[in-house]
Amino acid sequence: MNLTIVNAEMNKEGDGSFLGKTIFRVESHAADYEITFFSKNGKDWDYSLNYANEPGVEEQFLQVDEAIEQDDALFDDLLDAAVDTFPE
Numbered sequence: 001m002n003l004t005i006v007n008a009e010m011n012k013e014g015d016g017s018f019l020g021k022t023i024f025r026v027e028s029h030a031a032d033y034e035i036t037f038f039s040k041n042g043k044d045w046d047y048s049l050n051y052a053n054e055p056g057v058e059e060q061f062l063q064v065d066e067a068i069e070q071d072d073a074l075f076d077d078l079l080d081a082a083v084d085t086f087p088e
Contacts, residue, residue, distance in 0.1 A: 001067050001074065002027040006052070010037075010086035018042050020082035023052045026064060031056025033064055035078050045079060 003026045010020030018039045025032045032052035039045045049065050068075050 001064070001071075005078075005081045006032060008081040008085050010082040012086070016040070018086075020079075020086070022078045022081045024078065024081075026060070029056060029060045029064070031060075033061070035068070037079055037082055047075075047079075 003024045006023040006025060008020070008022040010018060012018055018037070021034055021036045023032055023034045031054060034050050034052040036048045036050070037045050038047070047068070049061075049068065051061070068078070
């Protein structure tokens with residue numbers, strides 16, 4: 001899956017949890033995607049995938065969601081894009 005990172009950010013909340021997102025586009029897909037990350041400890045991450053702007057083709061969305069579920073390296077690349085914006 002050939003993707004391009006458009007924007008990313010990560011913030012630490014008042015309770016010590018982390019909340020971030022990465023906006024990306026996938027080659028030949030109709031819409032951009034936004035993956036939101038949440039972690040209570042900065043190690044175990046939950047995520048939610050959505051369209052970044054306007055909705056696109058549902059089949060393409062499902063392909064991206066499945067790829068993120070199956071490909072740890074893809075998930076890590078998207079997460080790292082957000083984490084790398086966090087000032088240590």
